[in-house]
Amino acid sequence: MSPENTAGNKKRSTRTLWIMVLLFGLPYVAAFYFYFNRDTLGPEMASNYGTIITPARPILNVPLTRIDNTKISSSDLKGKWLLVSIGSSYCNRECMDNLYKLRQIKKAVGQEHKRIRKVFFLKDTGNLGEFKKLLKEYHGMDVFIPEGKDYFKFLSGFHYQGGEVKDGVFIVDPLGNYMMMYPPGADAMKMLRDVERLLKVSRIG
Numbered sequence: 001m002s003p004e005n006t007a008g009n010k011k012r013s014t015r016t017l018w019i020m021v022l023l024f025g026l027p028y029v030a031a032f033y034f035y036f037n038r039d040t041l042g043p044e045m046a047s048n049y050g051t052i053i054t055p056a057r058p059i060l061n062v063p064l065t066r067i068d069n070t071k072i073s074s075s076d077l078k079g080k081w082l083l084v085s086i087g088s089s090y091c092n093r094e095c096m097d098n099l100y101k102l103r104q105i106k107k108a109v110g111q112e113h114k115r116i117r118k119v120f121f122l123k124d125t126g127n128l129g130e131f132k133k134l135l136k137e138y139h140g141m142d143v144f145i146p147e148g149k150d151y152f153k154f155l156s157g158f159h160y161q162g163g164e165v166k167d168g169v170f171i172v173d174p175l176g177n178y179m180m181m182y183p184p185g186a187d188a189m190k191m192l193r194d195v196e197r198l199l200k201v202s203r204i205g
Contacts, residue, residue, distance in 0.1 A: 048180070048197070049190035056177035059157055062150040067122070067132065067143040074154060075176065077142075080117040081198065081205050082172035086155060087120070089127040091134060094167035094184040099138050101169065101188045106140075108192050115174075115205045116195070117142060121155055123166060171198070174205030 061075045083102045087095035102118040109116065120143045122131070128145070135141060146152065158170050158178060169191065171180040182191055 048194050049187070050171065050180040050182045050194050053179050053181065056173065056179040057157060059172060059176050059178055060150065060154045062154045063148055064144045064151075064154075065147040067128070067135070067145055077117065077119065077172070078176045079174050079205060081115055081174060081195070082117050082119050082170075083195070084119045084121065084158065084170040084172055085168070086123060086158060086170075087167050089122050089124055089131040091127075091131060092167070096134075097185070098167065098169055099134070099141070101186075101191065102141070103138055104188060105192050105195055109196060109199060112196075112199045115199060120144070122146065123152075123155070171195070173198075173202075 059074055059077075061073060064072050064074055066072070083105060085095075085098040085102060087098065091099070099120070102120075106113050106116045106118055118138075118141045120141055122128075122143065122145050125145055131143075135143060144151075158168070158181070167184040169182040169186060170178060171194075172178050180194065
């Protein structure tokens with residue numbers, strides 16, 4: 001093979017490599033650009049309903065115990081978009097509302113539902129038996145109970161300007177960053193539009 005052909009093959013190989021890098025890397029670059037440059041993306045991307053946490057706040061890596069007593073680490077929750085709610089086992093109206101919203105939002109995104117995980121963190125276990133009965137209507141919900149000294153420290157990360165964490169809804173990105181919140185009583189349809197926009201703009205998760 002002549003030197004000219006060898007050089008030509010190397011150039012083509014290099015060009016193909018860069019094309020592959022761009023094809024597979026752009027979704028991740030776009031995701032990070034979205035997080036850190038939201039105000040420059042125009043009305044469609046900037047008009048979110050939820051409160052964006054800036055900068056996005058990494059969740060703590062702590063041991064967690066599910067309601068069935070199985071153990072995982074909070075880092076095991078990474079890889080999907082998390083719809084998170086926090087409340088009491090004495091599930092009040094806001095708690096019931098959030099359980100319903102999380103279920104319906106995941107259903108409403110259609111094929112994208114596989115990218116979402118519904119998570120509920122309990123702040124107490126005083127009415128655990130009744131809460132377990134309630135969960136029969138909410139299949140696929142990851143529910144965690146207080147156990148271990150770091151549990152409430154972990155929950156305290158879900159706040160905005162020091163506000164109460166109970167009965168809100170929070171979004172955690174697939175990299176493990178708490179990045180958006182909704183207060184109790186938030187409009188489910190507007191929340192859904194935010195989630196659909198996130199899934200569209202970002203291909204991570």
